[in-house]
């Protein structure tokens with residue numbers, strides 16, 4: 001549950017929070033992505049079995065984290081209120097760098113947030129977390145247009161789910177999974193920061209789907 005996590009002291013010149021002065025800084029040695037993924041999946045198992053540990057939420061850690069953060073994973077997830085990453089992975093303060101948008105398709109601003117975590121916080125695992133019965137994906141499947149800025153969401157998702165089908169999954173679920181895989185591939189190819197970090201083996205990006213009723217998270221295979 002994170003006892004082995006590497007806490008790197010904040011070095012002089014490190015970026016002082018997202019709103020601080022942007023300064024060149026060494027990338028901290030982050031948690032190994034495979035270890036981070038094991039930690040997340042163990043937390044999800046506890047959540048599914050209703051034996052959450054509520055780790056990393058004490059006042060002492062809170063005070064320590066005020067000096068700097070080194071989250072073990074970026075979670076790029078849907079904004080859906082039923083899928084809060086810290087709860088479903090049973091993690092705590094400073095553990096997850098969370099970026100959420102309906103349909104989990106990142107725009108430039110979200111990509112900048114993810115790159116920030118990789119470049120400046122040393123995070124080496126990115127999880128793209130979709131979920132069953134995603135309203136955004138459902139709307140993209142069935143509504144050619146939508147009012148206001150919702151249209152931009154649908155237009156972004158629609159190409160990712162064109163012709164999606166997967167044995168053992170209904171049409172919506174196949175589309176959710178296709179969308180997650182599309183986002184994983186897009187992040188892996190996103191030059192220069194993420195593409196290079198993935199190519200060098202420094203960063204790992206995985207897709208996952210959350211089951212609303214059981215709470216279980218399934219890691220998705222490559223297409």
Ligand SMILES: [Zn+2]
Pocket residue numbers: 078079080102103131133134135136137
């Ligand atoms: Zn959703």
